[in-house]
Amino acid sequence: EDKVVQSPLSLVVHEGDTVTLNCSYEVTNFRSLLWYKQEKKAPTFLFMLTSSGIEKKSGRLSSILDKKELSSILNITATQTGDSAIYLCAVGIKAAGNKLTFGGGTRVLVKP
């Protein structure tokens, strides 16, 4: 059975801190790994990773995939209170259409 596991489950940091979130997966026929941010409503897309070792960056957020370790990390630098959210990792599988399998999410709270 395909599995996506995120850690930690939750964390609390102060503004300005750096946060590193982990996602590991056990799937057959890996195609892509995606990161989403969910605040009060539906998730918003952050990154899609398909190749190992290539960092994707958007402002203070960055992410990288390690296919050897079957994992990915999402980094947030200089955190702000607006970064408080649930961060979801999802994996797409070849021959499964565009279906995604989601991890349990990491809840991040950034305190002022």
Added chain:
Amino acid sequence: GAVVSQHPSRVICKSGTSVKIECRSLDFQATTMFWYRQFPKQSLMLMATSNEGSKATYEQGVEKDKFLINHASLTLSTLTVTSAHPEDSSFYICSVGPQETQYFGPGTRLLVL
């Protein structure tokens, strides 16, 4: 990315009634849409894949007679929760994607009394 809308955003109904939720892809013709359910403080659980012009594909453990899906056009999929019970109360979200990047609708919060 794709723009997705859902209606209604929130619904409260009595136990035993049926509720229909619409998911619209506003700028992308979607042959496939996905329906998820999310319980409080939990992750997204895929319920089914909605296929335009054919039957939906349900995930294991999801009752197809309970959660009816109709994908009648390339821009609209509907999820009907039939004979709703309090345990069906949840956040229902649909997604659409040109490829494997899925874009989500704003979600529908269902409360069954």
